[in-house]
């Protein structure tokens with residue numbers, strides 16, 4: 208891919224986002240009509256039962272339609288049932304990408320995502336100015352496969368286009384945690400794209416398309432590829448994962464006290480967590496269950512009952528030993544009963560398996576995604592506790608880390624983060 212700023216005439220053209228139209232210190236108003244003419248004005252929303260599906264917290268794919276609407280109060284891909292495949296990607300803005308050009312990129316991405324989620328090719332007029340690349344029809348005949356495309360802004364996004372004072376305090380870079388072994392090249396990033404679909408082919412091409420549309424403005428920093436079990440229930444350690452997830456709407460931001468562009472949005476923390484599976488597989492089953500605090504077979508807490516029975520952290524065996532060990536994952540991860548929504552995390556992750564490492568061990572684990580209202584009061588304190596002594600952590604290595612603000616959803620005619628870019 209050419210360097211982020213090698214596009215000829217990038218800043219000087221007539222198109223939206225060109226500096227020529229920007230009043231001093233303010234971004235140009237990026238008009239969809241100016242970009243696509245009137246044809247894009249009539250974008251339609253696929254409705255059907257999708258709205259109901261979008262509000263479900265579980266992974267019940269049987270009720271989900273093949274097309275998930277792009278428009279709405281929230282970006283799709285937070286409340287929507289997880290798809291079987293994901294591509295996560297982070298992009299960094301080019302050195303010369305100012306506010307107007309960053310806005311034009313977000314407009315191009317929004318317009319492409321709208322069409323792709325309906326199963327349509329991006330508008331050929333949506334290509335970056337000066338680009339000779341074109342859509343080649345790769346997705347003809349595939350269907351959108353419940354595609355969702357979700358965009359986020361990292362802490363570093365705000366500096367380049369002169370928006371530093373608009374960076375929310377909650378979007379601070381995450382602190383270092385004990386035993387982190389982070390790869391900077393696969394961490395952080397100015398822009399996040401989460402592409403979920405039930406077809407890996409679709410997800411891969413959508414990423415390729417967004418990368419093409421970013422040409423001249425943003426360079427791909429890292430990508431990660433994940434998948435779920437067919438029923439979406441187990442992770443690669445064999446555990447039933449997601450049982451005690453809260454209602455995901457509790458991770459969404461609402462007024463007051465939240466900038467308008469973030470209302471309906473959220474913060475997402477992403478951790479690439481490798482599982483030491485070769486070691487894990489040698490452990491006695493009872494040890495594996497104690498490390499988590501739940502039974503492997505049915506996900507029931509070790510304090511008794513079935514999967515849906517609340518964990519009783521006070522329960523003790525007749526000999527006085529806690530039924531859920533003092534260092535069990537579910538004990539240390541559970542938010543305090545009175546912690547309120549600031550501590551709520553909605554976990555919506557995917558497994559990954561990228562072959563074997565040089566030492567022959569699996570390069571496999573969990574792409575952990577946690578949605579929340581404030582990472583400082585949700586992810587950070589929990590991860591501090593886990594890193595200090597969680598029994599599961601002995602078999603995990605945190606290898607990459609990122610945090611993003613995920614703007615609220617958009618209506619037809621708007622683009623993601625428009626209120627921020629033009630405010």
Ligand code: HEM
Nearest residue numbers: 442446447448449450451452480537540541542573589590
């Ligand atoms: C590869 C890493 C991880 C694995 C395999 C894992 C697995 C699990 C499993 C199987 C459960 C029990 C079922 C459930 O309620 O979902 C659970 C619960 C939970 N985990 Fe993790 N987890 C991992 C990392 C993390 C991290 C990094 C955090 C946050 C910093 C976290 C936070 C939680 C929370 C909040 C719960 C619910 C606790 C409760 O209230 O019962 N987990 N995890």
